Amino acid sequence: MASFSIDQQPIEFEPGQTILQAAMAAGVYIPHLCFHPQFSAHGSCRVCMVRIDGRTASACTAPAAAGLEVENLSDDLQALRRDILQMLFVEGNHLCPSCEQSGACHLQSVAEFCELLMADLPFQYPRRMVDASHPDWVLDFTRCIHCELCVKASREVDGKSVFSLTGRGFDTRLVINAPDGLLVNSEFASTDRAASVCPVGVFLPKHQGFKTPIGQRKYDRHSIEQITEE
Amino acid sequence: MAHKLKIASTSLAGCFGCHMSLLDCDEKIIELLQQVELSRSPLCDIKQVADCDIGIIEGAVANSENVEVIRQFRAQCKTLVVLGACALNGGIPALRNQYSLAECLQESYIDGMGLENQLIPQDEDLPEILDQVYPVQQLVKVDYALPGCPPRADMIWQCLSALVAGQQPELSSELIRYD
Structure with missing residues (x-):
């Protein structure tokens, strides 16, 4: 299976997958907001911006390709996301x-x-x-x-x-x-x-109102990188 | 004896929950108090802020006295640490930003249920209420921001203990919560 890398970690992908889809399938978290796996990508919020071979692009719309070197959680990308x-x-x-x-x-x-x-x-x-x-x-x-x-x-x-x-x-x-x-x-x-x-x-x-007590809410139980969208 | 750092703190439009969270550092607070001296703070009874090493602000800016206090803190504190949702984005007090000040006063003092002798308070001794609630960092420069409602005691401790030790605070990412 063809692969590319995210922060030096090899990620395998299926033809047609975007970088974000392949990352999600591999359990690697790329922060994202307007993307939901059930729907086509919107590419509008830019939170999933990654650096692909030196150029920034939204991971939800950029197609995965063999050999790409993708930077995800580097300090400067996290600063852009902030x-x-x-x-x-x-x-x-x-x-x-x-x-x-x-x-x-x-x-x-x-x-x-x-x-x-x-x-x-x-x-x-x-x-x-x-x-x-x-x-x-x-x-x-x-x-x-x-x-x-x-x-x-x-x-x-x-x-x-x-x-x-x-x-x-x-x-x-x-x-x-x-x-x-x-x-x-x-x-x-x-x-x-x-x-x-x-x-x-x-x-x-x-x-x-406020039915679920603090401590038991969705992101109290697991941090966002451990959760797949419902 | 080594020079003790001076710390001031204040609560603006807030609920004192951030100060309660500071007290939630439990016995570590004793360790901290051995190394610092308190200036103006709700934890003691000093009314005026003197020159300080660290100023701690909780609460949003909602009236003219709040503005005066944060300007004094900024002028007199070398490092300003801002605690909590109200201070950093207006929090609960900023819910009034959905209405004009005139509408808020009308509802609170004239039209609200169960009111008698309706009168909008106005006196030179009362601080003037601002047109809207502002976050602290929109009025003065902030050095460190600890979000949360309240910020977790461990995060306050991480920040203050580093500052007292003369180090750059590093916050654990799992302690960063907005509520």
Whole structure:
């Protein structure tokens, strides 16, 4: 089987796999955020940036090829990842102690893994309407990182088209396909894959606030590099 | 006797949980106190910060007194260590940044349930409330940041014991948690 290396460790790969897919199959952790193994790569968050033969590229979109030398957890790449994560943290309301997703949040866990201690860019504290129209779900759009996972899950798995991104750049927003834009009047159902795929705390089930005690949450039990996406 | 390092600490808009976590260093705190002298701190009764080696700040910046205090700390402390979610991203106090200050005051003192003699407090002796809650590092330069709600006692210990020994703190990555 053909192989390449990540931080000098040999990684075997199947033809057609990306560097991130091959790394995951080999149990080697490359920090990533907008990628989910169930869906096609988005390549937008740049957290999975690695250096391939001297050039930086996102591991979720770069095809694996024999003999590549890939740098993953070097100090300067981790510093770049911290810069990216910092931008995500200041653009949304990621106030972990107030968020029910804390402890099960992919963004939080990746940032902890990358040892982001402090964001020193100006915090935006965006004000956006919370959608609490649905009897069982509440959506807090101020935490959305625009990874499109719920958009893809709704289209590709649920066979609906409940979510979409609108606007460009800093004005990008997650919107709901309903006559009045409210979740309750969309085709959304609680069992939708779109509801469970969010890597941050946009989708929160009602009636069970802070149900899992601290110490037993997803990333309390295992660190992020030991967990495969659910 | 060797020169003792001077440490000051303060809690701004916070819950004192970070100071409680500092006390959670248990008997190691005795070791620390043998090597340092406290200046202004909620742990003693000194009201003004003197020239210090290490300043420790917990809590977010929410009013004019908080601004004055962090500027004093920055001016008088050689090294500034900032503890916790509130200080580093606004934390729970920053939930009010979802509303204007006028809306917050209106709800708290005029429209809120069960209020009597509704009046928005205003007096020259009261600090002015800022338009929004700010993280400490947006107003002064920070030397070391320990995230967490609260930061783990072991992480506070790793940082302070290294600084007291004149070394660069190295934090264990598994202690870095945001809640």
